[in-house]
Amino acid sequence: MTLPRNFYDRPTLQVARDLIGARLVRILDGVKLVGLITETEAYIGEKDLGCHARVGKTNRNAMMFGPPGHAYVYFTYGNHWMLNAVTEREGFPAAVLIRAIQPIEGAEIMSKRRSGRDSFGPGKLTQAMGITKSGNGVDLTDSGSGLWIEAGVHVPNSRVTKSPRVGLYSVPEPWKSKPWRFVVKGWKISNEESATSLRSSQ
């Protein structure tokens, strides 16, 4: 089952935390690619000086102002696409950046798309899954969209680390140091956890 609209229509920090362990699913050329989300970051409103919405609504960031549960995909550093899930009520610009996944289905194809290099990182996972401009605005609650998010593995708080967001070099404090990044300890969701989740969901 895809995560419903009201999952995203909540405080962004909570959504970012709860997306850890969720299944990111992509249908690419008719093939299913799946990864468990292992790293996220929250970007929260116009006052958050680390957030694209700090300058108000522009063509680029407009999707963040829209309804929750849609993808906000943008291009940066000349090469890279970044995948976000829009959160909170329509009109309030916020989103969760998906920074890393653990491939669990179609891993060979993703590796191939990366010329054998790893898919670990926000720009790498979008390349591995073939997510670009055309993914901007896609409804992540709709499994017919070719890109969506499903409930996945439950990862307990004891396995999740909070830390400052990455790459905000010129962002002033306190925003630069807000612990709005969530990472699975050891960067890996164990087989035991996955197995537990599978059993409990049957």
Next chain:
DNA sequence: AGCACGATGCTCT
């Protein structure tokens, strides 16, 4: 294994 830097092109001023 870790650091430094150049690539690269879109977005906004």
Next chain:
DNA sequence: GAGCATCGTGCTT
């Protein structure tokens, strides 16, 4: 024309 929510290479340790 500057600034990026980064990546890969090539260098040093």
